[in-house]
Amino acid sequence: MFKTTPTARLMLHIANLMVIFFILLPVVAVFIGSIQSEKALQADTRRVLPLEVTFDNFRVILSKGEQKGRIFDQATYLPDNIKNFYVAFANSAIVAISVTVLTLLFGSLSAYTLARLRYRWTLFLLQANIVARFVPVIVLMIPLYVVMRSIGQLNSLTGVIIAETGFLLPYAILILAPYFDTIPGELEEAARIDGCTRFTAFVRIVLPLATPALAACGVIMFIISWHELLIPLILNARPNFMTLPVVIASLVGDVHVFFNLMMAICLLALAPTVILVALLQKYIVEGLSAGAVKG
Amino acid sequence: MNRVRLPWFRREMSAGRFALVMNLPTLLCLGLVLAYPVGYAAYLSVHRVGLAQLRRGEFAFTGWENYGRVLEDPLFWVAIKNTLIFTVITVGSEIVLAVAIALLINQAAIRTSRITRFLILLPYAIPPICNGLIWSFLYSFQFGFLNRILFSLGLISDPVNWAGNPDTALYAVTVPYIWRTLPFAIILVHAALQGIPRELYEQAAIDGANAWHRFTKITWPMLQQIIAIILILRTAFAFAVFEEILAITQGGPGDATWVAAWYSYKITFAPPNNFGMGSASAFILTLMVAAIALVYMRLIYRRVTL
Numbered sequence: 001m002f003k004t005t006p007t008a009r010l011m012l013h014i015a016n017l018m019v020i021f022f023i024l025l026p027v028v029a030v031f032i033g034s035i036q037s038e039k040a041l042q043a044d045t046r047r048v049l050p051l052e053v054t055f056d057n058f059r060v061i062l063s064k065g066e067q068k069g070r071i072f073d074q075a076t077y078l079p080d081n082i083k084n085f086y087v088a089f090a091n092s093a094i095v096a097i098s099v100t101v102l103t104l105l106f107g108s109l110s111a112y113t114l115a116r117l118r119y120r121w122t123l124f125l126l127q128a129n130i131v132a133r134f135v136p137v138i139v140l141m142i143p144l145y146v147v148m149r150s151i152g153q154l155n156s157l158t159g160v161i162i163a164e165t166g167f168l169l170p171y172a173i174l175i176l177a178p179y180f181d182t183i184p185g186e187l188e189e190a191a192r193i194d195g196c197t198r199f200t201a202f203v204r205i206v207l208p209l210a211t212p213a214l215a216a217c218g219v220i221m222f223i224i225s226w227h228e229l230l231i232p233l234i235l236n237a238r239p240n241f242m243t244l245p246v247v248i249a250s251l252v253g254d255v256h257v258f259f260n261l262m263m264a265i266c267l268l269a270l271a272p273t274v275i276l277v278a279l280l281q282k283y284i285v286e287g288l289s290a291g292a293v294k295g
Numbered sequence: 296m297n298r299v300r301l302p303w304f305r306r307e308m309s310a311g312r313f314a315l316v317m318n319l320p321t322l323l324c325l326g327l328v329l330a331y332p333v334g335y336a337a338y339l340s341v342h343r344v345g346l347a348q349l350r351r352g353e354f355a356f357t358g359w360e361n362y363g364r365v366l367e368d369p370l371f372w373v374a375i376k377n378t379l380i381f382t383v384i385t386v387g388s389e390i391v392l393a394v395a396i397a398l399l400i401n402q403a404a405i406r407t408s409r410i411t412r413f414l415i416l417l418p419y420a421i422p423p424i425c426n427g428l429i430w431s432f433l434y435s436f437q438f439g440f441l442n443r444i445l446f447s448l449g450l451i452s453d454p455v456n457w458a459g460n461p462d463t464a465l466y467a468v469t470v471p472y473i474w475r476t477l478p479f480a481i482i483l484v485h486a487a488l489q490g491i492p493r494e495l496y497e498q499a500a501i502d503g504a505n506a507w508h509r510f511t512k513i514t515w516p517m518l519q520q521i522i523a524i525i526l527i528l529r530t531a532f533a534f535a536v537f538e539e540i541l542a543i544t545q546g547g548p549g550d551a552t553w554v555a556a557w558y559s560y561k562i563t564f565a566p567p568n569n570f571g572m573g574s575a576s577a578f579i580l581t582l583m584v585a586a587i588a589l590v591y592m593r594l595i596y597r598r599v600t601l
Contacts, residue, residue, distance in 0.1 A: 004404070015399055016407035023414050026421070026429045026474065029440040033432050041438050045454070046446040106320040113314040122314055125321070127592060132329050134588040136535035138556045139577040140328070142563050142570060143335035146349065166328020169321060198313050227422040229538050234564065245424045252428070252542055259432045266425040277420035284416060288479055289486045292524055 030270075033263030034058070037071040041260055057264035061085050077256050081247045082265065084239050089268075092226060092243040095160055099225040100218050102165045107172030107217065108180075108210070112202055114173065115180040126177065129170035137167065141234045148235055155238045163231050168224060172217050175291035179213035180206065216287030219280045223273050244269045333581065336574045344570035354571075361575035371576060373550050374558040377465055381554060382533040384469045385476070389529055390522060392473070393480035398514075400481070401488050419478040427542020430471040434458040434543065458543050461551040468552055471539045476532070480525045487521040488514070527591040531584050555580045 004012070033041070034057055036050035044051060056069030065083040068075065081088070114126045144163055145154070153159040183206055191201040207214075229245040236242055242250070248269060251257045277284060308316070340361050342354035365371050400412040418426070433441045434457040445451040458467040495513050504512065537556040544552040546561070553561075559580065563573025 004402075009405065012399065012402055012405045013407045015395075016405065016411045019396055019399065019411050020407070020414060022474070023411075023417055026426065026433065026471075027417065029433050030425070030429045033429075033440065045438055046443055048440075048443045048447050106324060109317040110321040113317040117310050117314045119311065119314065122318075125318060127596075128325065130592060130595070131585070131588045132325060134531045134584050134591070135329060135333065136556060136577070136580055136584055138535060138537065138559045139336050139574075139581045140332045142559070142574050142577055143332040143339060144328070145564075146339065146344070146570065147332070147335065149349065150352065163328055166324040169324050170329075173321065197307050198310070199317075223420065227424075229422075229424045229541075230560075245422055248422075248424050248428060249541060252431075253545065259435065259438060262428050263432060266422075266428050270421050270425045273422065274417070274420040277416050281413075281416055284419065285482050285486070288482050292479075292483055292528060 030263045030267050033259050034267050036260055038258040038260050039071075041258065057260050058268070060261070061265055061268065071260070079251060079254055079257060080239060081242065081250045082257075082261065084242065084247065085265070085268070087240060088242050088244045088247045091157060091241060092245075092269075094157055095164065095232070095243055096222050096226040098157075098161045099164045099168060100222045102161070103168050103172040103221045104214055104218050106165070106169055107176050108207065108214065110169075111173045111176035112180045112206060115177045116185070126173075129173045132170035133174065135167075137230045140167065141230055144231075145234050153235075155236050155241045157236075157241060159235050160232045160241075160243070163235065164225050164228055167231065168221055171224075171291060172221055175217040175220065175287050176210070176213055178290045179210055183209050212283065212286070213290070215280065216283040216290070219276055219283055220287045220291070223276065223284075226273050336578055336581075339570055340574035340578050342571055344574070346568045349570070357571065361569075361571040362579075364572055365576045365579065370550055370553060371558060374553040374555050377551075377553055378534060378536075378555040380465060381469055381472075381536060382530055384466065385472050385533045385536075386526060386529045388469070388473050389477055389480050390525060392477060393484045393525065394518065394522070396477075396481050397484035397488055400485060415481055416478050418475045421475060423475060423538035424542055426471055426475045427539040430474075430539070431458065431543045434467055459548055461548045464544055464548055464551040468539050468543050471543065472533070472536055475539075476529065480529065483521050483525055484518060487518050491517045523594055524591070527587055527594065531587045531591075534580065534584055534587075 032048070032050060035053050035055065037052075037054055037056065040051040054069070054071060056071040059067050059069045060072050060078070061082055062085065064086065065078045072078065110125075114122050140163070148154050148159050187205050187209070188196075188198075188201040191205045192198070196204065227245065228243075229249060232241075232243045232246050233249055236246065248262075248265060251262055251265070339354070341356060341358060342348075343357045343360075344354050348354050396411070396415070400408050400415060402408045421429075433439055435442075436454055436456040436459050439454070439457070441457065442451065442454045445455070458464050491514065496509060499509050499513060535556045536554055537560065540546060540552055540554055540557050546553040546557050555576070559573050559577040562569050562576060
């Protein structure tokens with residue numbers, strides 16, 4: 001916007017390189033950590049680049065512990081949770097997709113009416129959603145554990161899906177409501193003159209127009225529920241019902257798991273959302289701004 | 296005019312009833328998963344609830360006993376102190392960094408700024424628990440990646456125990472948290488920057504204002520609203536930090552990184568599983584966050600700046 005002097009440009013380049021270094025540092029670490037053996041990591045503790053590159057860490061995880069490769073040839077113990085990778089990945093996907101669908105469905109029904117039909121109670125509900133976003137998960141989890149335990153819903157994906165949907169719904173509404181507010185009301189009025197009910201006008205006219213907001217909200221919901229740890233950690237302790245973050249958390253403090261294997265499973269767990277963010281960056285940026293600024 | 300009587304599902308509802316029906320799923324979810332548990336947590340917090348009581352399903356009323364025990368527990372105050380330090384450091388750094396980086400990526404003419412802008416959202420994609428583990432690899436005393444880099448650059452001659460030293464551990468865990476949550480703040484500030492009319496800057500340039508004046512007289516006042524919002528949201532969320540603590544230090548070394556959410560978690564879900572005390576401590580955390588939420592409501596509904 002303004003003419004910059006060569007010195008100023010140089011300073012800006014240096015600042016950018018520092019930021020880029022900071023952003024990429026953990027990503028480089030997880031990658032380099034995952035492509036070497038425990039021996040290589042221990043042999044030279046001052047070396048940045050790997051002594052030799054191997055994919056055995058991924059092989060042992062993806063083959064459920066059957067193909068041990070050279071690294072794990074002599075390993076007598078592998079945590080069962082690592083062998084359960086596919087189950088955990090599937091559980092994570094089931095939970096994240098269900099939560100995304102449910103929050104989009106319930107969220108758009110609510111957000112539309114809260115944005116369009118202004119009553120005292122709809123305004124109150126909108127405010128309740130804003131406050132609900134602040135509730136710390138931990139305060140919900142203690143009573144939810146007690147309740148789920150007493151109704152026998154511990155160790156079930158349904159319990160986790162219900163808990164996460166309820167927890168994320170307020171945020172979904174806050175992302176969607178400002179967008180519905182910008183769609184001109186005349187469109188629905190025209191549709192209603194042509195014989196649509198309020199609901200069909202919503203489904204046929206408003207929802208198709210709101211696709212970008214639904215995409216923004218959907219991808220954010222998917223990412224948050226893919227990342228959620230505390231809810232499934234407390235509700236699902238059995239291996240068959242663990243999600244990926246729970247499996248990864250179970251490796252913390254396991255003395256038999258070294259960084260190479262941890263980094264490999266982390267890389268596999270973070271790949272889906274990194275791909276999503278790379279592809280849908282524009283929508284996420286819009287969704288994050290919408291959800292924070294307007295009520 | 297003849298009115299045709301339509302079947303019930305074709306008939307138009309009143310707007311009020313329509314709004315109610317459309318909000319039923321939300322009301323059900325909010326009631327079931329938010330309102331009821333918060334109320335039930337309050338109930339648990341004034342009863343004696345351990346594993347034995349859970350098995351029997353009978354909780355004895357104890358009044359304020361759980362709150363008393365929490366407030367008398369020195370570890371609780373350590374956790375509160377650590378939470379406050381953690382929050383002040385993370386939120387403060389995030390706001391400074393977010394404004395600086397947002398200004399940086401706003402320089403579309405600088406090629407490296409476009410690269411930064413492309414990468415800025417990457418940390419948002421990393422699961423918090425993975426972020427924690429990755430940083431525990433970075434910080435590792437013997438095998439850590441950070442020490443390897445510093446050795447290679449010749450900046451250190453002995454390994455540094457980043458997260459294992461009680462004096463520095465709390466500061467060490469703030470960095471991963473800042474790293475993961477910074478994109479959110481940058482994106483909000485950047486969006487606000489792009490909303491500032493260019494004419495303001497052009498007029499200022501004609502009037503001979505330098506870069507510093509342009510920042511203090513135009514940019515900063517125009518950013519105040521969004522910075523207040525970020526301040527409140529990030530403070531509320533930093534109060535409940537959990538994953539990075541679990542992955543990197545598990546509260547250690549000693550009690551150096553016990554924070555409020557970790558306290559409630561350990562009291563409740565580690566032996567001797569005191570659900571009553573855990574609920575009481577979680578409820579205290581909620582009250583603090585609720586106070587922050589009220590400030591937020593005032594802010595976005597009355598448009599007052601901090």
